[in-house]
Structures are given as C-alpha cells and as structure tokens.
Amino acid sequence: MPTPPSSSVQAARKAVADRLRDLRRDAGLTAKEVAGRAGWYPSKASRLENAVTPPSDADIHAWCAACGAADAAADLIAASRSADNMYVEWRRVQRTGLRRLQESFVPLFQRTRVFRIYCSNVMPGVLQTHAYATALLEAITDFHAIPNDVADAVEARLTRSHVVREGDHRFALLVEESVLRHRVGDAATMAGQLGHLLSVMAYPSVSLGVIPFSATRRMWMIETFSIYDEALAQVELLTAQVNVTAPTEVAQYLKAFKEFADLAVYGAKARALITAAVNELG
Structure with missing residues (x-):
C-alpha cells in the first residue's frame, strides 16, 4: 500500500x-x-x-x-x-482560472521521457478530446467557483497533449473500466472520447490498458496518479495536488502501477471493453 x-x-x-x-x-x-x-x-x-x-x-x-x-x-x-x-492546494493555483495551471505542466511534459498514468475517475488528460476536456473543466470551474477561462484552458490542455504524437516520449496509461462508463458531458461527448481512445491505441508511443470490473483485485482503486520518469509522482486529491519526490515513496507508486498493470487487459480485450461502453451509450 x-x-x-x-x-x-x-x-x-x-x-x-x-x-x-x-x-x-x-x-x-x-x-x-x-x-x-x-x-x-x-x-x-x-x-x-x-x-x-x-x-x-x-x-x-x-x-x-x-x-x-x-x-x-x-x-x-x-x-x-x-x-x-x-502539497499544492488547487485554490492557490486556480485563483485566476485553469489556463495557467494547464500551461504550468508544459516544461514537465517536454522533459519527461516515460509517463505512467493511472486513472480511477476520469480519462487521462493527455488523451482527452476537446469536448470531454470542456465538460470536465466546466465542472471543475463550477465546483471550485473560480473564474471561467475554460475555453483557453482546454486549448492549453490540448496543446500540451501534443507530446503523445511528438518527440521521444512513451506513455503507459491505465484506466479503470468505470472511467469508460462515467458520463462526462453528454452521450455524444462520451462517444467521441471513447472513439478517440480506440484510435490512440494505434500510436506506437502509447500502451493503454483497461482494468475490467471482473478483475480479481490484488490492488484496490486509489486516487489518480502520474509518474514522470521514476523521479516524480503526482497524486490528484479533491483539494490539492501532492508532489512526491522521495525515492522510497515514488518506488511505492511504481509498485502500485505495476500491480494495476498486471490487472489490466490490452489490445483486442481492451478494445472490446471500450466498444461495449460505446454501445451502451444508446
């Protein structure tokens, strides 16, 4: 743990x-x-x-x-x-909205070679579509009651996500099956987002795994986290982002990621779960 x-x-x-x-x-x-x-x-x-x-x-x-x-x-x-x-409180970095927060990740994304991302609640940010990111950031803006600069924040998020297609980067991404079914935005938004997942699975830089509901859990669901080059783990809480740099603690997140990776399915089995989620949108 x-x-x-x-x-x-x-x-x-x-x-x-x-x-x-x-x-x-x-x-x-x-x-x-x-x-x-x-x-x-x-x-x-x-x-x-x-x-x-x-x-x-x-x-x-x-x-x-x-x-x-x-x-x-x-x-x-x-x-x-x-x-x-x-320990960075969201209220501290979201005072003027969400655009600057999105832009603040650019240097980290540019210098990271290997991304390991586990998502238990929403789609990985680097794979979000324009419509999905808009719906999600609108919800965050409303919840935290911060200035609404969602349009600019979404553009900043999509711009930083170019690293998936550019440069020498590799992405190991894991999502719980529930993420495929939690509806962010309307049915059309979710259909577009799930279709995008199917397309990015063909990228040579991306490994996308889905942890099915049916998996026998050896590792319980925890907060969404990202690991950058085994040097930094970022954990997303409701009120703050926690930056973990102590090697022994980063090692524990690496261990947790491996446990999740062992539970996930890939390739055709992952595509089948994503397709099933699309079909259930009606």
Missing part, C-alpha cells in the same frame, strides 16, 4: 520545524523568549517549532534574527518552500 502522500509533506515540514528548534536551543533561548524578541504571542513560537503552523518567509527571518543566526534563513526558507510545493 502506497504511503499516504501527505506523510512526506508533513515530514518535510517537520524537518524545517526541527531546524528552527535547534537554532533556538543553540542560542540558549526558550520558545517564549524567541517569541518576545520577534514580537509574537508565545503560542506562535510553539506552533512553528512543532510544525503545527508552516512558517512564512518573514517568520523564518524573524526567528533566525532572534537566535542570532541570520545566515541560516536562506537555506531554511528554501527548505520551507520545497515542503510547500509538495
């Missing part, structure tokens, strides 16, 4: 908090004294060094100055920002 991605985030934040505590102790100060020198309530110092509250850049500068260790601030700020980037 993969370690919950939030555990690596908390560990990174705790490492920063532990370093703050070490600086205080090296300076021979109590938490109350640090708070006094920084002009805070005493409880704030306790929250910071117990990783209850993530420190801001200003908090770190003030803490280090109070401890006579101003030269330690830059490294601590870098570590704190790294921990923050492991």
Whole structure:
C-alpha cells in the first residue's frame, strides 16, 4: 500500500520545524523568549517549532534574527518552500482560472521521457478530446467557483497533449473500466472520447490498458496518479495536488502501477471493453 502522500509533506515540514528548534536551543533561548524578541504571542513560537503552523518567509527571518543566526534563513526558507510545493492546494493555483495551471505542466511534459498514468475517475488528460476536456473543466470551474477561462484552458490542455504524437516520449496509461462508463458531458461527448481512445491505441508511443470490473483485485482503486520518469509522482486529491519526490515513496507508486498493470487487459480485450461502453451509450 502506497504511503499516504501527505506523510512526506508533513515530514518535510517537520524537518524545517526541527531546524528552527535547534537554532533556538543553540542560542540558549526558550520558545517564549524567541517569541518576545520577534514580537509574537508565545503560542506562535510553539506552533512553528512543532510544525503545527508552516512558517512564512518573514517568520523564518524573524526567528533566525532572534537566535542570532541570520545566515541560516536562506537555506531554511528554501527548505520551507520545497515542503510547500509538495502539497499544492488547487485554490492557490486556480485563483485566476485553469489556463495557467494547464500551461504550468508544459516544461514537465517536454522533459519527461516515460509517463505512467493511472486513472480511477476520469480519462487521462493527455488523451482527452476537446469536448470531454470542456465538460470536465466546466465542472471543475463550477465546483471550485473560480473564474471561467475554460475555453483557453482546454486549448492549453490540448496543446500540451501534443507530446503523445511528438518527440521521444512513451506513455503507459491505465484506466479503470468505470472511467469508460462515467458520463462526462453528454452521450455524444462520451462517444467521441471513447472513439478517440480506440484510435490512440494505434500510436506506437502509447500502451493503454483497461482494468475490467471482473478483475480479481490484488490492488484496490486509489486516487489518480502520474509518474514522470521514476523521479516524480503526482497524486490528484479533491483539494490539492501532492508532489512526491522521495525515492522510497515514488518506488511505492511504481509498485502500485505495476500491480494495476498486471490487472489490466490490452489490445483486442481492451478494445472490446471500450466498444461495449460505446454501445451502451444508446
């Protein structure tokens, strides 16, 4: 079972908090004294060094100055920002809509050679049609109550998806059979999306597997995740994206992906499941 991605985030934040505590102790100060020198309530110092509250850049500068260790601030700020980037709240990156978020993936997509993507809820983004992506991003926009720039966001998503047909990239994609049947948009949208899946299966760069309802589960369904070149795993939660870079945790996602891959069917059997889903649209 993969370690919950939030555990690596908390560990990174705790490492920063532990370093703050070490600086205080090296300076021979109590938490109350640090708070006094920084002009805070005493409880704030306790929250910071117990990783209850993530420190801001200003908090770190003030803490280090109070401890006579101003030269330690830059490294601590870098570590704190790294921990923050492991857990990216959607509300933080969707403030102006969805287009910029879609565009932010372009450098990662361009440098990745091998993509491993497991989807338990929606079609893989790199394979979504214009109509499917529009229906999905409209739903996300409505749910999160963010500015509607769906038309531009869809174009950005389709543009970044050119990597499926261009360059030296390989894609191992796995979807649960339920993804074929969850209706995003109307019947015509789903028919077009399923037809697109059938066509991309012919691409030499794409391996598409479907995990059938009938599979005897050795691996239970989990959140949608993507692995980029065995260096980064991204996990999609309702409220945030978690970036996992610790090698031991990425290895667990690789193990989970292999388990899912062993459950999936490919080729003619996968096409039969997709065709059956098309036929049931009526």
